[in-house]
Amino acid sequence: METARNAISLLSFFVLPAILVGFPLYGLYKRVPVYESFVEGAKDGFHVAVRIIPYLVAILFAIAMFRASGAMEAMTRALDPVLGLIGFPAELLPMAIIRSLSGSGSAALVVDMINQYGEDSILVKMAAVMYGSSETTFYVIAVYFGAVNIRKTRHAVPAGLLADAAAMIIAVWTVRLLYG
Amino acid sequence: MLNYIWAGLIVSSFVFALGYDVRDLSSDKYRNGQPLPVVLAFPQGYDAAARRVPVEVRIDPREYASFYRTKQSPDSSYSGYLLQTREGVQVRLAAGSKLPEPLATIGKVSKSRDDELQGRLVGFTPPAAKAGVVFEPVRFVKLNAIATAALDFAKTGAEIAIGLIGVLALFLGILKIAEDAGIVFALVKLVRPILRPLFPDVPPDHPALGMIALNLTATVFGLGNAATPFGIKAMEELQTLNPSEDTATNAMVMLLAINTAALQLVPPVLLLALMGTQINTLIFPILTTTVLGLIVAIVAARLLGRLPGYRATDPNRNA
Numbered sequence: 001m002e003t004a005r006n007a008i009s010l011l012s013f014f015v016l017p018a019i020l021v022g023f024p025l026y027g028l029y030k031r032v033p034v035y036e037s038f039v040e041g042a043k044d045g046f047h048v049a050v051r052i053i054p055y056l057v058a059i060l061f062a063i064a065m066f067r068a069s070g071a072m073e074a075m076t077r078a079l080d081p082v083l084g085l086i087g088f089p090a091e092l093l094p095m096a097i098i099r100s101l102s103g104s105g106s107a108a109l110v111v112d113m114i115n116q117y118g119e120d121s122i123l124v125k126m127a128a129v130m131y132g133s134s135e136t137t138f139y140v141i142a143v144y145f146g147a148v149n150i151r152k153t154r155h156a157v158p159a160g161l162l163a164d165a166a167a168m169i170i171a172v173w174t175v176r177l178l179y180g
Numbered sequence: 181m182l183n184y185i186w187a188g189l190i191v192s193s194f195v196f197a198l199g200y201d202v203r204d205l206s207s208d209k210y211r212n213g214q215p216l217p218v219v220l221a222f223p224q225g226y227d228a229a230a231r232r233v234p235v236e237v238r239i240d241p242r243e244y245a246s247f248y249r250t251k252q253s254p255d256s257s258y259s260g261y262l263l264q265t266r267e268g269v270q271v272r273l274a275a276g277s278k279l280p281e282p283l284a285t286i287g288k289v290s291k292s293r294d295d296e297l298q299g300r301l302v303g304f305t306p307p308a309a310k311a312g313v314v315f316e317p318v319r320f321v322k323l324n325a326i327a328t329a330a331l332d333f334a335k336t337g338a339e340i341a342i343g344l345i346g347v348l349a350l351f352l353g354i355l356k357i358a359e360d361a362g363i364v365f366a367l368v369k370l371v372r373p374i375l376r377p378l379f380p381d382v383p384p385d386h387p388a389l390g391m392i393a394l395n396l397t398a399t400v401f402g403l404g405n406a407a408t409p410f411g412i413k414a415m416e417e418l419q420t421l422n423p424s425e426d427t428a429t430n431a432m433v434m435l436l437a438i439n440t441a442a443l444q445l446v447p448p449v450l451l452l453a454l455m456g457t458q459i460n461t462l463i464f465p466i467l468t469t470t471v472l473g474l475i476v477a478i479v480a481a482r483l484l485g486r487l488p489g490y491r492a493t494d495p496n497r498n499a
Contacts, residue, residue, distance in 0.1 A: 008445045012401035019394075019406065023354050027361040034357050041356025045349025048412055049341045057337035062189040064333035065326040069193035070200050110454055119458045128462055132451045133469035135442035141182070144436055145428065147412040148419040152427040154493055155484035157181045159433060160440040162484075163477035167441070170472050174465040 048147050055146030059138050063101045072097060088172055095127050096168040100161060103136040122179055129171040134164055197322035205319060209248075210282055212319070215302050215312025217243050218271075221257070226306050233262040237273060237313075244280070252280035262301065269304055271313055272296040282318075290316035344408070351409035355391070364390035378438075378478065379431045381421070381496055388417035392435060399439065402446035411439055424495035430485045437481035441474040 027034040066072070076093045083090055091113075098105045113127050137160035145153060204210065221236040237260055241253035260273040273279075275295040279287055287297035297315075304311035358364050367390035375389050382388050391414035398407035414435060422429050428436075447466055452459050484490055491497065 008401075012403065012446050015397065015401045016403055016406060019354060023358045023361070023363060026363060027357040030361040032357060032360040037357045037360045038353035040353075041359075042349035042353030044352050045345050045347075048348050048352070049345040052344075053338050053341045056341050057334045058186065060333040060337040060340075061330040062186050062193075064329040064336075065193040066189040068325040068329035069197040069322055071192050071196035074196055107450055107454075110451070114454060119455055124455075125458070125462060125465075128451055128455055128458075129465045129469055132447045132462065132466040133442065133473060135440045137440040140436060140440050143408060144411055144415050144439065145432070148415045148432075150415075150419075150426060150428045150432065152424075152493065153182045154428045154433060155181075155481065155487070155490045156428055156433045156436045157185060159437040159477060159480040159484050162480040163437060163441050163473050166476040167469050167473035171465065171469045174468050178465060179461070 051149065052143050052146035055142040056139075059142040060102075063105075063138065067098070067102065067105060086169065087176075088169065089123060089126070091123050092126055092130070092168075092172065095130050096165075099130055099134055099168065100137040100164045103139060106131055106136070122175060125179060126172050126175045129175055130168055133171055134167045137161060137164055193326050194323075197326045200322045201320045204321065210286055210315075210318040211247060212317035213314060214247075215314050216247055216299075218311055218313055219309050220262075220271075220304070220311055221309060228264075228306060231264055233264065235260055235262050235271065237271065248282055250281065254280050254283070260296065269301040270298055271301045272298045285321060286315050286318050289318045289321075347405050348409050348412070351406055352413060355394075355410070355413050358390075358394075359387065364394075366390075367393050378434055381429065381431050382418070383421075386417065386421065388414055388421065388431075391417050395435075396438070396443070400443055400445055402444045402448065404448075407439075411435070422495055427493060427495045429495050430481075433485065434478070434481045437477040438474065441470065441477040443470050443474045 024034045024038070027037065072094055075097065076090065079093060080090045083093060088096075095106060095109050095113075098109060110124070110127050110131050113124050117124050137157075141153060141156060141160065145151075145156070217240070219238040219240070221238065222233060223236060224234050227233055236257045238257045239254040244254050245251065255278060258273045258277050258279075260271060260277075263270040263272060272292055273287075273296055277297065279297065283297070290298055292298040299313035299315040302312045302314055355364075364387045365385075368385060368387060371389060371393040372384055375392060376382075376384060379389065379392070391410060395407055395410035395414050398404075398410050415432060418429065418432050418435065421431070445467070447459055447463065451462075455462065485494070
């Protein structure tokens with residue numbers, strides 16, 4: 001496992017340079033006016049960034065309010081008995097809820113849990129797997145759909161949340177299977 | 181769905197904040213207007229004429245516990261100073277003092293310009309050391325907190341977007357070269373067998389497939405900086421196929437679902453920094469979880485798209 005990981009992380013050092021150097025180089029070979037093409041494409045960077053601002057602000061401020069209100073603690077208490085049934089530790093519920101909502105919030109939770117339980121505790125392992133195996137769904141929706149002005153998201157939210165929920169439960173199970 | 185979740189977040193945060201605040205008020209958590217008993221000691225002696233007198237404030241842990249009905253206890257003493265004016269005497273504790281709850285929360289409201297915890301001294305008759313401190317009344321802490329959070333994160337949202345400008349420009353420029361040089365087209369031919377089943381609505385020779393392939397490659401290698409511009413470009417390509425202006429197509433939902441599942445072979449850099457060597461034990465569970473999560477995401481995006489409600493809103497329904 002470790003050699004595979006080293007090979008992959010070594011390879012990942014080369015992917016970005018390969019794109020940044022390889023594409024213009026190949027462009028030159030194909031007699032593309034590379035500088036002009038680059039500038040032409042890069043022009044859109046500003047517009048795309050500005051276009052996603054309303055979407056990001058909408059999502060981030062609502063989630064920030066929710067986190068500041070203490071609603072999470074109340075939800076944790078309410079869901080506690082239900083979670084016991086599927087073998088989901090109550091300590092991880094805040095992580096499971098916040099993972100889809102806020103990237104910085106879930107990273108902060110991992111730090112909190114490390115301080116509280118230590119790196120080698122099984123709860124921290126579960127939290128770390130949750131953090132590492134999922135993306136912040138609402139952030140991705142805001143950025144990707146915001147960039148093309150998509151407001152009616154149809155089944156994107158339920159699909160993303162279903163995948164998140166599955167990942168949270170699978171994270172707990174795999175860690176328990178391996179280290180429980 | 182997003183409408184309801186969004187409104188739900190806002191409304192529930194208001195309801196919970198109000199609930200907590202009313203509970204705190206009715207249980208008199210902050211003892212508004214009532215003096216906290218303290219003992220004063222003057223390391224440099226007490227001078228009734230001086231405007232500022234350095235002071236050590238001692239709070240008896242037992243008295244503190246019964247006053248605020250809490251299990252937290254204060255430090256043995258806090259340094260600060262008395263500010264004597266014609267209106268009365270104020271006591272201020274040095275900024276950065278480690279205060280126990282609920283005094284820490286009170287300190288966020290009842291504070292001086294220099295962030296010192298500040299209160300009015302009552303029942304102080306020098307040279308007697310005993311006195312009481314009355315703080316500014318603390319009300320609606322959570323309501324205040326949600327309003328502050330909303331303002332802060334509105335700012336953060338704009339900052340994140342502005343911070344993306346440079347990276348977006350870099351990769352969108354590189355992608356334009358890739359398009360003009362025919363790299364995207366070559367890539368489309370390469371990944372068509374894998375991606376076509378996932379994106380049946382995209383024509384087989386469309387550059388969108390190439391952009392999606394680049395997006396997934398960057399994600400798999402943990403290159404978040406590159407993955408986002410590639411994903412945005414892929415969305416723009418998919419948007420050119422979209423008959424509607426503001427409604428997501430099935431292909432867009434699929435791309436989004438794949439991205440939220442975050443299939444990556446390299447664990448996030450942040451996790452590496454946090455977990456140190458422990459990360460080695462987590463590679464396998466992370467990989468398993470992310471692969472299974474990806475499968476759930478793909479199946480969910482495909483199956484949910486077949487539900488009558490979502491089929492009725494499909495921009496390609498007439499095609």
